[in-house]
Amino acid sequence: MKLKSIKYFNNEQEWGFDKIEFFDLTLLVGVSGVGKTQVLRSIHALQKIAQGSNENGVKWEVEFETLKGNIYNWKGEFENLKSKNEFIPDFLNSDKEEIEPKIVFEELLLNSEKIIERNQESFIFNGKEMPKLISTESAINILKEEELILDLSESLKLIIYRDHTQKEGVRYSRLSxxxxxxxxxxxxxxxxxxxxxxxxxxxxxxxxxxxxxxxxxxxxxxxxxxxxxxxxxxxxxxxxxxxxxxxxxxxxxxxxxxxxxxxxxxxxxxxxxxxxxxxxxxVEGTVILIDEFENSLGLNCIDVLTEDLVYDDNNIQFIATSHHPYIINKIPFDYWKIVTRKGGLIKTFDAKDFDMGKSHHDRFMSLINHPFYKQGIS
Incomplete structure (x- = not known):
């Protein structure tokens, strides 16, 4: 599978971003706090929504291409419920039943043909009105066994999120x-x-x-x-x-x-x-999300692993974040997306659209001195 583009807004937390288009290898670069991690988490959130979870106040548009060559355009929105104060401990609210947000609308196109059209009053699948179904779950999860949906449902399982901002503990397998x-x-x-x-x-x-x-x-x-x-x-x-x-x-x-x-x-x-x-x-078709690729890696490790990212030929898509000079300098600037933020609005720019010189060094120096990069948050 290939993630072609995503547009995402979280109305509860008042942040989001307009359409971002991805390459087979995309490196999100920018100063700390601009929203690089949020982009990856948004993609991961959509995977969870497709598997039955719900996200309060979230609105999205995303385009995928599967290994079978199918193009899916999926968009939707969950209602924005007033949530409790996140600093109040859960045990103080244990006697209250939590209300889950419902789908406001959802739409799915397969190769430009609309196969799902859903709102709070109706649910149409492949031109037919459906009975009242679970209002807090995505249609992709509800209809995941249907032939028209199965390819997308299985492909979304191939998204893997690696958060290297978190410390990893001792890992071992308990499986026989x-x-x-x-x-x-x-x-x-x-x-x-x-x-x-x-x-x-x-x-x-x-x-x-x-x-x-x-x-x-x-x-x-x-x-x-x-x-x-x-x-x-x-x-x-x-x-x-x-x-x-x-x-x-x-x-x-x-x-x-x-x-x-x-x-x-x-x-x-x-x-x-x-x-x-x-x-x-x-497996072929996997989409890898790697946050802060450089964390806890030495220079010798970074050198080899960035080469693997650039020269991988296994039809795997990588979307990674970094602000490490060595990694940015090792990955060709054609794959850079400069990330900035103004208030709660995250924006990205293709580095190749700017005149950044011809050598790796010139392009890296141009990047870190570019107004978009230096301002970061405004």
């Missing part, structure tokens, strides 16, 4: 790799599964898929002190009535006999391995 082997018989099935990257990586290691050696080689390029990587279950049967199994990553460094478990690896090293694995293990 041996049981997963019985379910997933080959590499393609593993790629197409909804498993976490951690579990996919453990499976390709266990099944001795050649792709694991490719991932390991790329990782060793970044960290030459590492000579081997393995992913295996560990067991602790110290207690007679309890058996704990977890699958963990371990690395072996040159000249060191003992294997190092991933909870003792640096966060940048672990994240680099997961990033590299994701490049190989994501």
């Amino acid at each position: 790799i041996k049981k997963l082997k019985n379910k997933y018989k080959n590499f393609q099935q593993i790629k197409e599964s909804e498993l976490e990257t951690f579990d996919k990586l453990a499976l390709v290691y266990e099944m001795q898929e050649p792709v694991f050696d490719e991932i390991k080689s790329r990782f060793v390029e970044v960290f030459p002190q590492v000579e081997d990587v393995k992913i295996e279950p560990i067991q602790d049967d110290e207690f007679s009535n309890f058996l704990f199994e977890a699958t963990i990553i371990q690395i072996k460094e040159v000249g060191v006999q003992k294997w190092i478990p991933h909870n003792r690896m640096s966060s940048g090293m672990l994240r680099t391995l997961i990033h590299i694995a994701e490049m190989y293990l994501w």
Whole structure:
């Protein structure tokens, strides 16, 4: 799937943005606080709406192209209910039933033909009036099994949001790799599964898929002190009535006999391995949202991973945010979107529409000195 464009407003929180068009790789650049993260969260919010959640006061227009070549244009709006003060603890309102916002209107076009037209009085699907259905859920979730909707519903599952502004804890898999082997018989099935990257990586290691050696080689390029990587279950049967199994990553460094478990690896090293694995293990048509791509990565990691973003040929779309000079300078300026904000209105501008010089250095210097970039928020 490819996200072609989005327009989004949150009337409850009084912010939003006009239509943003995306490339196969889009880097949102701008000073802190202009709304780069909000753009990614808006896309993620639409995925959740399509899966049955509701967002108070939200209004949207979005266009997708699926792997089957279908173009979907989806727009809608939830009513804006007065919400409680967010600083009042939930337990003080525990005796009150929460009222969910209803759909005000919703419209879906498939290849320019309207297949859903819905408001608070009527619901028309494929030219036919529908009975009264759930008013707090999107039509995409309600009709997700219908042939005309299925392609979009399945495609929206391919949106993955990575928020690197949040600190990651120790990660391991509690799933039984041996049981997963019985379910997933080959590499393609593993790629197409909804498993976490951690579990996919453990499976390709266990099944001795050649792709694991490719991932390991790329990782060793970044960290030459590492000579081997393995992913295996560990067991602790110290207690007679309890058996704990977890699958963990371990690395072996040159000249060191003992294997190092991933909870003792640096966060940048672990994240680099997961990033590299994701490049190989994501299924075609995935849309990746990466917030603050550079967080907890060293320069050597950034170098390799930005190259992977630029030169990936797996039909995967990346939309990332950054204000790190090295990343901005590494990604061609044709992919930059300059983000600014005036009050609650977020705006984006294509960097290629401005004369920014010919070399990477000239373009980067032009960017950081450009009025749109420097003013940021006004």
